Amino acid sequence: MSAKKFRRRKLVCGCCGTGFHTWEGYRNQDQDRGYGICRPCQGIEEARDARQWSGLFAQVRTTLSDDRRRRWDSWTEEKQMAFCLRAIENGWISFAVRSTNFRENPAGRPAKGEFLTK
Numbered sequence: 001m002s003a004k005k006f007r008r009r010k011l012v013c014g015c016c017g018t019g020f021h022t023w024e025g026y027r028n029q030d031q032d033r034g035y036g037i038c039r040p041c042q043g044i045e046e047a048r049d050a051r052q053w054s055g056l057f058a059q060v061r062t063t064l065s066d067d068r069r070r071r072w073d074s075w076t077e078e079k080q081m082a083f084c085l086r087a088i089e090n091g092w093i094s095f096a097v098r099s100t101n102f103r104e105n106p107a108g109r110p111a112k113g114e115f116l117t118k
Ligand SMILES: [Zn+2]
Pocket: 013, 014, 015, 016, 017, 018, 037, 038, 039, 040, 041
């Protein structure tokens, strides 16, 4: 039995509109048939994500009390991410995709350090 052979496909990038060939290990990130995300655009997405995360971490950190900030700092990046995702899901913080804007939820704005108690 041989593994399924990789078949190069020609797709159009849904991000920048250029045609490109898929590569081995390519994961389609576009829902539309015949479309995908080209390699340079995937790189840009990753860099932007990383920038957004570090900006979000920095913002969350400023809202914490000293004790909680020490606890936050002891967490792994994965745990900080999980915490932020839960906070976004629960509406404690809102996060605008496609910009670096971060703002605390205006309705029910949490007091300093309240993030970790809920
Ligand atoms: Zn592209």
